[in-house]
Amino acid sequence: MSSEHSSQSPKPRVAVVFGGRSSEHAISVVTAGAVLRAIDRTRYDVLPIGITPDGRWALTADAPERMAIADRKLPSVEQLAESSEGAVLLPVDPASREVVYTEPGSVPKVLGEVDVVFPVLHGPYGEDGTIQGLLELSGVPYVGSGVLASAVGMDKEYMKRVFISYGLPVGPYEVIRPREWERDPAAARKKIVDFAGDHGWPVFVKPSRAGSSMGITKVDGLEGLDEAIEEARRHDPKILVESLLRGREIECGVLEFEDGPRASVPAEIPAVSAHDFYDFEAKYIDSAAGIVPAPLTEEETARVQDLAVRAFDAASCEGLVRADFFLLENGEFVINEINTMPGFTPISMYPRMWQESGVSYPELVDRLIQAALRRPTGLR
Template structure:
């Protein structure tokens, strides 16, 4: 009887990126870095891009084409294979077979792309980081990296994120929410609500889309004259907006990563004040690459406290895998949590990987740890 010398199949990782949100390009950049870092001797990789219109497409495995080049942002449409068919995940949990559909006019049959063992969803913002994709993967029975449906949804909605934090005793800054029907039906009353908030907490205010990220759609408003334009800018990205008071303090970030014995916090980082921008906005983060200080020079006691709060925020929202928690360190020495990101920026120069690099976990090790954690975690209620 001959010995079977066939080597076992490597786990197959589908890296899904792009998407319909305003953070499409940043998702592409993030996915390019992850594709470059995945150990190809250990995993097979299937890159799947989601266009701005929501079509799933098989894309080139070309990390070098997925970076910001000369201030130009990448796009899934530039990476999709020339044929215009789509990619379909299975809807039967008994099968993990991914199928590539040929264009309808071609008359060709669907082409099986093989089974997928885990999805690495490198999407930011709505239709990807907000629980929608996670729900699809739960229905499909495919394990995935990162937070589940509920944690993703809460982590994307700044209002409910803050409500959860408050219920767990975590300190948050003053805020006010304007729901879609409030502004649509009676903008004068909604405006009055914001003005009264400003009377209590002072100008400037930050007007933000309630369910967005990467500082897209955010405006710093110094007085009443700029309020309406700021609201309309935020509503371009989300009909629900959140208005936050200025919290005077240093911007401190801390990463959380799940280990075998539970979540641990990284060394924190500090985002110094930016000199060429009003605040740490999209261009400062991604175009001009404003850099943070890692580790943050805040002393041992403050470091231990922000690490404790970061893990507490991770647990409060029932996160899994990873989180970046963002704080303000006030002049009184107190921490105020601003938000968490359940799928933070993930390029090698992004703050989350840099904090873990400084904590002893290299970028390739970080990617591998997240994939391994997802492979050992089943879908469904847990």
């Protein structure tokens, strides 16, 4: 830490990085507002940094009250940026953690050193290992999983492959790679129809690398299939097709403690009558409420908690994970996916599950920052 930073403030300095280039930009802004509101300013200095949809790193106002969904309108980094042209530059030398701010025609301004980055980015270019790789190169500690686990957690195909290799139960799925659709749409379409023939309609067509239920369509037959594929491909050229699993949607949070990962009480996502499934609007606009804790037996709770921690370890995760499951009608759990940077808004399931488990939102944020500060950078 530089002498200037030390003399001005002995507190660790946390850069909260949010926004980003993915379709989940607005939800990341909402998440950042909640995190900024929760960080204990008596223990930490805070530097908010927003990434615009076109990839510019902007110095933003520390204004959580302007970072919420209001009147069904989504916030953005542009609304918070202090300049439409200024840019924040992270260090590229692991020996220095100084952050610099530049504007055209002005002398670059040193903003001081950063001790840890809290990247509350969702989706590609943030949750997928890209920013984690940048921070590894910079030698700056950060909250959450590393490069490999972040990439695995983002790509639903390889996530499932990892889970299968570790003996975790997953549901039937099929993958349509970019070149398959581009070279021979008829063959790719037949692949999906054959999958539906084996497992039944409806199927869910979704981007392989996206979150917040963006780009997902429930398809009941051939009619609408091409539109569903194109909608998924708007978010990711690789798509995943999954069969309908009849059962209850159960979620479980995992948090890294000093002695290892622990699971929260699980939650249940009830069927939402106004929506075909738990989509973006149900999650964030209409605020469909999950049930916390889920009405499960003690044995079911113990099983899903064990599976959640096993999934966390299988993907080499760190910090936090939300693991999503289906409890099938035959009583078996199937893991659907993990999120290495789950929704973290005040209404999101991950903080709600930990609140019910005895860890408040501010304590949750503090534990994640402390875990990042303890963790060495580089290979581990």
